Amino acid sequence: MVIRPKSKIRRNKPVTPQDEAFPRLKPRKAVPYEFVLDAIAPLSPRTNPMFGCLAVYVEDKIVLILRDRRSKTADNGVWLATTVEHHESLRREFPSMRSIRLFGKKVTGWQVLPAEAPDFEEAVLRACELILAGDLRIGKVPKDRRATRVKARSAG
Numbered sequence: 001m002v003i004r005p006k007s008k009i010r011r012n013k014p015v016t017p018q019d020e021a022f023p024r025l026k027p028r029k030a031v032p033y034e035f036v037l038d039a040i041a042p043l044s045p046r047t048n049p050m051f052g053c054l055a056v057y058v059e060d061k062i063v064l065i066l067r068d069r070r071s072k073t074a075d076n077g078v079w080l081a082t083t084v085e086h087h088e089s090l091r092r093e094f095p096s097m098r099s100i101r102l103f104g105k106k107v108t109g110w111q112v113l114p115a116e117a118p119d120f121e122e123a124v125l126r127a128c129e130l131i132l133a134g135d136l137r138i139g140k141v142p143k144d145r146r147a148t149r150v151k152a153r154s155a156g
Contacts, residue, residue: 033066033068033077033078036066039124040058040131040132043058043131043132044058045057058131058139061081062139062140062141064081064127064131075101075114077116077124079112080111081110081140082109082111087111089137090138094111096114096118097111098111099111
């Protein structure tokens with residue numbers, strides 16, 4: 001028979017009223033390219049962390065991702081949520097736009113307005129104007145992950 005030592009009883013520290021009033025929260029990272037949110041503020045955008053970046057939604061559509069990371073900086077900038085069929089027409093408006101490289105594919109639905117481009121702010125503000133105007137080339141309704149999980153469970 002193996003005798004195991006009894007585990008120590010851990011007691012919760014007493015909670016002071018001050019602790020309850022100010023719960024400890026992880027500080028939020030600074031919003032990269034905050035001028036983007038200011039530009040589309042009339043649409044009441046909401047944000048959500050995604051891929052270590054900041055996803056921007058307008059109603060039910062994801063429209064942009066704001067990326068300013070220290071690693072793999074080639075894809076820093078503002079990502080446009082679009083589809084392949086709109087690339088050519090958007091590229092006429094945004095000559096510096098290209099597919100993101102992070103996912104290893106040559107062409108992706110996500111296109112980036114690179115932060116290092118000389119016309120970066122001008123191009124991003126133009127993209128914001130298109131979003132404000134309801135341009136259908138920018139924005140995607142994300143697939144409902146819960147519905148996908150339910151289908152996968154019922155199939156398995």
